[in-house]
Amino acid sequence: MNAFYASCHVAEEPERYAGRPIAVAGDPATRHGVVVTASYEARARGVKPPMPVQRALARCPDLVLVRPNFDLYRSYARRVFALVREFTPDVEIVSIDECFAEVTRAPGGDRPLELARRLQGRILDELRLPSSVGVAPNKFLAKMASDMNKPMGITELNAENMPLLLWPLPIEHMHGVGPSTARRLRRIGVQTIGDLAVQSLDVLGRVLGPRAAELKARANGVDPRPLETEPQPPKSVGHSITLAVDARSFDEVEGVVMDLCDRVTSRMRRYEVMGRVVAVSVRDRHMRTMRHQDTLPKHVRHASELFQAAKALFLRVWPSEPVRLLGVSVEGLVPLSGQGVQLSLWDTAAPGGLPRNEKLERLERVMDEVRAKFGPSALRLARSLSGHKDDVHGRGTSLERLDDEEDAK
Structure with a gap:
């Protein structure tokens, strides 16, 4: 899809946004002001992600800022993928605005360029969304082709060209x-x-x-990867947030990091995974991003465990300049089922009691249920109340898949 987030707003309210330079960005009042995407009218004026809002407005004074609406984007994404599935059932969803579709067995699959034009036309006519289509014998070439002629391009890429x-x-x-x-x-x-x-x-x-x-x-145009039509378990789970006020030390954001860890482990429970590789990212006020990761001796799955590992990494990578963005992720994920969990001396149960790990697991799942019913900020961990008061659960950013959001409702 082309400039998908911005295009969704134009499709939803054409009388308000069509033909105007618009940028989807966070709330400038809270400094969550980075351009996520921009319409092609705005891009022609020099507005590009991840440009700070202030710089974007300097380049394009009549830029229209739109706050993100992920419910809107998910709604349009589901409609796009449903339309693609009318052409072929063999669809792999890559992200909220991108998919691969195998058309070899589909009606008209022997004329892929004609099929691409029909699909692109229906997406535009029925959903008012621009798209670009790559036609190729494998996933890599199709991806490269889809990026070659935006917006509204159709490109065939093969061994000959x-x-x-x-x-x-x-x-x-x-x-x-x-x-x-x-x-x-x-x-x-x-x-x-x-x-x-x-x-x-x-x-x-x-x-x-x-x-x-x-x-x-x-x-050389060789990519043997098969189409994965079933949702695949995530390889990593992460969450980040742009701070309302720049932070000069980790102590100022200890509570925010606790919230980030809580958010990440909540999603890990949804997927029923754990991981050993913990990574943190920091962006300073000059938009320079630093990332550091560590492989732990045992898997983490609880917020408190992740916080201790993330804290050590943040202290190691913290820059001299004030910080505006923080991120925490867990990588190298494995399923909880069938994995032995390494216990420490403190994990053993008292007579007649539950092991500590099992107590934490039960407590955190109850918290998940309360948040699902009353909202993500209904329960907070005590440590998250210190320092900056940034609402990670309500305002942070993650790369959640469509099926993940369905499960969360």
Whole structure:
């Protein structure tokens, strides 16, 4: 989908937003003022995410700011995916505004470009949403093709036209190559996707490690990943928040971090997972982001455990400049079922009592039930009441999937 969040507001209230430069952003009054996405009218005026609201307004004084409405976005996303499923049942939902659709067995699947035009037209006519479609023999090429002609583009990418359309692109434009990987590749002379395609695997292996073969194959148009039509368990769960007031020390935000950990572990319980890799992120007032992670000796699943690990990481990475954003995530997730839980000396039960881990599990699930009934801020942990009073449960940001939101209702 093209500028999806902004496009949803235009589709919902065209008389108010159509043709105007709009940006979906947090509340500037609380400093949660970073542009999440912008309409193409705003982008033409230099407004791009994740630009601070103040800078966006300086570039485009008549910019219309719209607060995020995730219920609206989820509603439109479900309607888009339902429409796609009218063409084929084989659909993999990647995110709230993106999916893969296998059309080989669908009626008209032997004419994929015509099918793409029909699908794009129906999304625009019935939902008033612009979209771009990539037509390709695998997921990687389809993703790259869908990004090539926005807005309202349809691009076919295959082995025949790949040297002309894909290989000249800068290496940073390749899906799956982040800034750090791009810097390493540029140091060995890989400037474009085509350079990656022809570079020797031995040289790439010394720079990229185990990912070398996969990235080289994709640069050559090879991606054997199957379509995953069933929702997959998350590989990580995280939550972040932009502070209402910049913080100069961890002590000022100890309560906010406790709330972040509480939010993350609540979602982990929903998925019935635990993890050993804890990561934290910090963004200072100059928009520089620092990230640090650690692999723990045992899995975490409770808010108190996660808080202790996150606190140690935050103290290690805390910058000299005031901080405006904090994030906590747990990665390397495994299912709770079938996993042994390492107990400490304090986890053993008193005679006739429950082990500490089981007590915590029961208590936290009761908290989840209360929040589901009375709202996410109905219950707070005592430690979260110290320092800054930022409402993580009501205002934080997470990459929650559509099925996750369904389960939460």
